Amino acid sequence: MEQVIVARTDRSTSSRDAVEWASREALLRGLPLCVLHDPQPDPAEAKLVVLGMHRAASRPSLPASVPVSITPVVLVPENSGRPFTRPSGVVLGLDAHDPASAAIDFAFDSARLRGTRLHVVHAWRLPPSAAEFPFAVPEQDRATWEDHEVQLLADALRPWRSKYPDVPVLEDVVLLPPAEALLNHSANAALVVVGARAGGGRGDVTTALLRDTTCPVAVVRW
Template identity: 60%
Template sequence: MQRVILAGVDPAAGGRAAADWAEDEAILRDLPVRVVRAWPPDPGEARVTVTGLGLVPEDTAARAEAPACPLILVPEAPARSNRTGGITLGVDARRPADAAIDFAFESARLRCLRLHAVHAWALPPSAAELPFAVPEEDRATWEDHEVQLLADALRPWRAKYPDVQVFQDVVLFTPSEALLHHSPHAALVVVGHRRGSAWGDTTRSLLRATTCPVAVVPS
């Protein structure tokens, strides 16, 4: 069965940006487009599903399970075009989502864009027990460890996609804060998701505030 790019659109609610993204995704992947006018669309033989961000009500997103294939949610007026800026990937370096990492690298390769891999971290619980501010030396040691975790998580994919330029970014924020901070400069933000579970706080925060498309990729 031939794979397709599935576009879920609602003519009454606009959706032109999602349709345009789906058409461009199909050109990049050399696949046909199939348009459906329903949410949630049946993924069927879809390689990627694209739909308008406005077609996914927040209460639905809060309950929805991870999609069966990568789902790209496109706001009606994206801040950037499909092929400018870069691809921003949210990575939990301790539990990397391989499918999301692969999709982000592939998306960057197809568009000849840089991949910005963002790993958000927090100070260890022991830091709260310190009587004064965290010593700079301790913070630097912890941060170096996080940098190494991210490098280890990305190493197989850098070998698989040697032509993709990668910028590794370790930040002391929550995941949603980190990704929202970088989303205005991105063509696409990619997040992983464990299938069979509801969309998490990070994904819902992105959907509420993003100005760029968000790809939710099932593990």
């Protein structure tokens, strides 16, 4: 059965932007585009589903129902940019302690299709033991912890670097809240990719990202 790219529309501005994004993605992937009007069901052969995000008072309102059986779902903010005005880079938000393989694969493949770099962002936090220091954390301890995070990220990406040898990768380990780290890079990206556990909702990080981003976001369930 041939796979398709699905774009859902309610004739709003945000859904028109989603249809436009989906049409470009269908051309990029060489797949047919299927445009559905709510509440038509998504076809079982959907490769991905593209939805628009409404904005109210400059803040997006998430769709009431995001398909839980389809992965990935791409959410396109209203007025997120015309096809040739946004950069082409792909950003992947990755927890190196619990890497989402489906999200990693989708991000690498998306970068490959666009012929662009994949920027992998791993946000980390100081361990609980850092609170035991009476003053600032010693630089040597911080560097040791950061080196460990860098190694975790490198280990998580090694199989995918081998699978996609032509995709240049920037590994970025930052001491920031995950949503803040991703938002810092979303303005310079064509697509941000995040993983979400099936049955576990979007999670605080993904919800915060969707609330404030101006960039299309792919939510990949695993």
